[in-house]
Amino acid sequence: MSHPDGHPAWDVPVDEMVVAAARLTHTTPDAFPPTAPRPGASDASITAASARLGLPLDAQHEALLRYADGWESAFLGGDLLSAEQLGAGELWAGAQVSLDVFYAEGDSAGWPPRDELVPVHASAQDIDVIAVWLGGPQTDGGHPVVWFAGEVAGQWPDLRAWWRRMLVLQERSLARVLAPTGRAPS
Secondary structure (H helix, E strand, O other): OEOOOOOEOOHHHHHHHHHHHHHHHHHOOOOOOOOOOOEOOOHHHHHHHHHHHOOOOOHHHHHHHHHEOOEEEEEOOEEEOOHHHOOOHHHHHHHHHHHHHHHHHOOOOOOOOHHHEEEEEEOOOOOOEEEEEOOOOOEOOEOOEEEEOOOEEEEEOOHHHHHHHHHHHHHHHHHHHHHHHOOOOO
């Protein structure tokens, strides 16, 4: 399914993640408190984010923001950054510091150029950063996504592929939580 602007729609993938998050919350509310994505970003918010960054957003990222404008505690102990957080705020600044440290201290040979990375997921409590590599090759209108955790911990051809992987990780988290109880994921 495509959005009227021609980009792949995000309603189904986001709704699947909402269901996965709700299942985790239902099973272990202390570890996984209730959380939900924010309503989609406005044209003005998208334009302002792009202006702060000084470059256009990845097309898949923009389409995601138009459906879900950020999501606090979305998954992996971090937040999906909203349009308002792109290029501004504490979470963005922390993600930038983490990336700078990774590049200064790590073996960054083969990593994307630092100035071509736009964080899309970050945490105030963790150093992990998920970023879109705007200079990378496009797949289905989206650029590569890189997970930095002191080193490159994962790479995907685009934001939709990364999202699918995060959904798998959510399902695995549920299975681990349920394993000691003998219950099967429902």
